[in-house]
Amino acid sequence: MSKNSVHITVNGTAYKREIEPRLTLVDFLRDELDLTGTHVGCEHGVCGACSVIMDGRPVRSCLIYAVMADGHDFVTVEGLGSKDGSLSPIQDAFWENHAMQCGYCTPGMLIACHHLLEENPDPTEEEIREAIGGNLCRCTGYQQIVEAVKIAAQKIHGVNL
Amino acid sequence: MKAASFDYIRAKSIDEVCSALNQGDGEAQIIAGGQTLIPLMAMRMSRPQTLVDINDIEELRGIEVAEKVAMIKAGTRQADVLSSIEIRNNLPILSEALGHVGHTQTRNRGTIGGSLVAADPSSEICLIAQLLDATMIAKSTAGTRSIPANQFFDSAMVTSLKDGECLMEIDFPIWNQKRTGFGFHETSIRDSDYALAAASAQIAIGGNNKCERVHLAVGGATPSPLRLNEVETALIGSVLDDSVIDDAVSLIPNLLEPQSDVHASAEYRRRVTCVLAARAIRDARDRAQGKFS
Numbered sequence: 001m002s003k004n005s006v007h008i009t010v011n012g013t014a015y016k017r018e019i020e021p022r023l024t025l026v027d028f029l030r031d032e033l034d035l036t037g038t039h040v041g042c043e044h045g046v047c048g049a050c051s052v053i054m055d056g057r058p059v060r061s062c063l064i065y066a067v068m069a070d071g072h073d074f075v076t077v078e079g080l081g082s083k084d085g086s087l088s089p090i091q092d093a094f095w096e097n098h099a100m101q102c103g104y105c106t107p108g109m110l111i112a113c114h115h116l117l118e119e120n121p122d123p124t125e126e127e128i129r130e131a132i133g134g135n136l137c138r139c140t141g142y143q144q145i146v147e148a149v150k151i152a153a154q155k156i157h158g159v160n161l
Numbered sequence: 162m163k164a165a166s167f168d169y170i171r172a173k174s175i176d177e178v179c180s181a182l183n184q185g186d187g188e189a190q191i192i193a194g195g196q197t198l199i200p201l202m203a204m205r206m207s208r209p210q211t212l213v214d215i216n217d218i219e220e221l222r223g224i225e226v227a228e229k230v231a232m233i234k235a236g237t238r239q240a241d242v243l244s245s246i247e248i249r250n251n252l253p254i255l256s257e258a259l260g261h262v263g264h265t266q267t268r269n270r271g272t273i274g275g276s277l278v279a280a281d282p283s284s285e286i287c288l289i290a291q292l293l294d295a296t297m298i299a300k301s302t303a304g305t306r307s308i309p310a311n312q313f314f315d316s317a318m319v320t321s322l323k324d325g326e327c328l329m330e331i332d333f334p335i336w337n338q339k340r341t342g343f344g345f346h347e348t349s350i351r352d353s354d355y356a357l358a359a360a361s362a363q364i365a366i367g368g369n370n371k372c373e374r375v376h377l378a379v380g381g382a383t384p385s386p387l388r389l390n391e392v393e394t395a396l397i398g399s400v401l402d403d404s405v406i407d408d409a410v411s412l413i414p415n416l417l418e419p420q421s422d423v424h425a426s427a428e429y430r431r432r433v434t435c436v437l438a439a440r441a442i443r444d445a446r447d448r449a450q451g452k453f454s
Contacts, residue, residue, distance in 0.1 A: 002168060002169075004169055020166065021166075021167055021168065021169035021212065022163065022164040022165070022166055022167060022202075024163075024164075024199075042162075043162040043163075043203055044162060044199075044200035044203045044204060045196060045199065045200050045267065048264070048266060051266055054269070054270075057240070057269040058265055058266045058269060059266050059269050059270050060196075060266045060267065060270075062199075062203075063195055063196055063199045063200070063267070063270065064195065064199070064270065065164075065169070065192075065195070065199070065212075067169050067171075067214075068192070068195070068214055068216065070171070112265070112266070115265075129352075130265075130352070131265060133264050133265075133351070133352050133353050134263070134264025134265060134266050134267065134353070
């Protein structure tokens with residue numbers, strides 16, 4: 001089968017690769033670009049671990065072939081923090097609140113929660129749970145994750161804790 | 162869990178799609194959002210030789226609302242329809258149902274037309290198309306044709322679209338009766354997961370408080386979404402108090418032949434469908450009467 005050429009921007013850097021059409025975006029990010037922050041979970045759109053932001057909207061990178069992503073702009077979990085290694089508010093809140101155990105779902109959760117706070121700076125608990133509804137966590141019971149989002153929202157707005 | 166190899170065409174126009182499908186001899190398939198097709202390909206339940214990507218075709222995207230119809234281009238993202246104020250104002254039942262479709266991440270890619278073509282038994286979009294008797298407009302190298310919803314869904318995951326046809330647009334009728342209301346209920350394992358059973362109703366109430374027009378359809382519990390004409394007949398012309406609704410939905414168990422699977426038995430689906438239908442009818446009635454809380 002033929003190879004196709006793709007040009008993709010990830011976290012502000014432009015990449016060009018020759019790939020087979022059947023390569024999923026998540027495998028492309030990890031294996032072609034060495035961006036291994038995005039995790040491969042179920043590979044069929046159930047777990048949300050592979051969530052990335054495509055043209056400003058969260059999507060599942062196992063449900064997009066990399067060839068379809070040609071010309072598009074992505075942010076992965078590596079793109080959330082600053083270049084100096086400091087954490088974004090949502091990452092910091094996850095760290096502070098231990099909003100993870102094994103950490104497998106964490107990159108997807110961070111992407112979903114980061115996008116939620118961009119769209120809705122002051123989400124209710126119900127809105128937080130809706131926003132992470134597509135992301136499975138088998139460890140935390142979600143409680144610390146929900147708490148972390150609330151704390152990140154307060155921090156972003158400078159509300160006293 | 163990796164797809165088999167395939168060739169890839171990124172189409173720039175509908176004509177290019179039609180000719181690629183025509184040349185593909187049944188082995189070429191359209192990919193839009195890919196939120197149903199890519200999992201099927203990952204599991205090797207689908208192995209198209211060629212994928213024809215329609216995501217770049219502007220003509221296949223957009224929403225237009227006229228007096229009696231909402232025209233939605235097939236490639237319009239579910240998220241864009243869900244956030245459309247025009248759809249919420251004129252076709253609120255579709256907005257309500259879309260809130261139950263997948264998750265934010267899948268709605269950002271998944272398309273209205275893609276869900277209809279995939280024809281999953283639990284699809285909320287298919288249910289609303291069947292409920293409102295939407296019209297599907299498809300194009301091929303042979304020309305364009307319109308397919309009413311009641312002739313579109315053949316069985317689970319099967320539609321009456323022919324090889325070589327591309328779904329272009331879906332026309333959802335808008336009811337112009339002033340006192341119109343809708344109801345939508347479903348049961349699933351977790352929020353926004355596949356519906357084990359779903360029911361939707363749209364009702365118009367006349368000046369004498371009698372039910373002037375009613376559509377009722379159920380999904381999830383049947384291979385394809387199903388209009389329940391017998392129940393509609395039992396409701397039409399009556400004042401819809403709860404006992405009338407309970408009597409009407411008692412007809413439902415004999416009208417369904419649900420499937421059993423690991424998540425729910427056929428008997429459970431039959432029973433829960435009756436409950437959901439009654440709730441959908443009551444909500445539709447209350448909304449039509451301006452009493453919905």
